[in-house]
Amino acid sequence: QSALTQPASVSGSPGQSTTISCNGTSSDIGFYNFVSWYQQHPGKAPKLIIFDVKNRPSGVSNRFSGSKSGNMASLTISGLQAEDEADYYCSSYKNTAIPVIFGGGTKLTVL
Amino acid sequence: EVQLVQSGAEVKKPGESLKISCKGSGYTFTDYWVGWVRQMPGKGLEWMGIIYPRDSDTRYSPSFEGQVTISVDKSINTAYLQWSSLKASDSAMYYCARRKQLWTDFDYWGQGTVVTVSS
Numbered sequence: 328q329s330a331l332t333q334p335a336s337v338s339g340s341p342g343q344s345t346t347i348s349c350n351g352t353s354s355d356i357g358f359y360n361f362v363s364w365y366q367q368h369p370g371k372a373p374k375l376i377i378f379d380v381k382n383r384p385s386g387v388s389n390r391f392s393g394s395k396s397g398n399m400a401s402l403t404i405s406g407l408q409a410e411d412e413a414d415y416y417c418s419s420y421k422n423t424a425i426p427v428i429f430g431g432g433t434k435l436t437v438l
Numbered sequence: 439e440v441q442l443v444q445s446g447a448e449v450k451k452p453g454e455s456l457k458i459s460c461k462g463s464g465y466t467f468t469d470y471w472v473g474w475v476r477q478m479p480g481k482g483l484e485w486m487g488i489i490y491p492r493d494s495d496t497r498y499s500p501s502f503e504g505q506v507t508i509s510v511d512k513s514i515n516t517a518y519l520q521w522s523s524l525k526a527s528d529s530a531m532y533y534c535a536r537r538k539q540l541w542t543d544f545d546y547w548g549q550g551t552v553v554t555v556s557s
Contacts, residue, residue: 359541361541361542361543363542363543363544365483365544367483372533372547372548372549372550373475373483373533373535373544373547374547375543375544375545378542378543378545379542379543384545414482416482416483418483418543418544420540420541420542423497423540424497425497425499425500426488426497426540426541427473427485427488427499428485429475429482429483429484429485430482431482432482432483
């Protein structure tokens with residue numbers, strides 16, 4: 328059981344938008360603005376796509392956006408493209424003893 | 439260019455020991471934490487632990503405390519993950535990744551090391 332809860336799968340058609348949720352608690356997502364999102368294609372290492380809730384690293388498409396409300400963070404992917412088909416993981420800071428928690432991952436299928 | 443280069447795939451027998459490595463380059467190694475993440479076949483990411491190369495300050499996930507040892511040799515910009523007695527359930531992909539502060543994101547990742555434990 329993962330510390331953060333994500334839907335196992337989401338899907339969308341090319342050009343549409345889709346949102347992946349990430350539910351935590353008042354001790355992690357609800358308390359800190361240190362939520363990050365990672366994209367992982369099959370057989371590849373994870374790649375950072377969102378940090379500090381809503382910021383994109385250089386080179387990441389602006390079709391990816393992040394937000395947070397209460398204990399839930401969200402990743403929205405607009406204008407879906409075939410290359411967006413991948414697994415997505417959220418992560419949050421929790422405390423100095425357990426600084427990293429991950430969600431269970433969400434498989435995005437582009438129909 | 440920032441790079442984290444991990445050691446190659448390993449095939450071991452249950453009960454054997456193993457130490458895999460992660461060498462950082464293109465940045466000041468002692469300025470960033472290095473974390474280890476397990477991914478079992480077909481499963482999600484699991485944080486194992488993290489080390490600060492400057493002073494070897496180390497934190498472990500409760501799930502992995504006592505099961506693995508994380509260490510570093512800052513003279514050669516390399517972090518390590520080791521097992522003293524492998525189990526079949528340790529078969530997985532292992533990634534290293536760096537983060538600037540304990541609370542920030544993993545901005546660069548290694549390519550991963552596959553560990554297979556089988557009799």
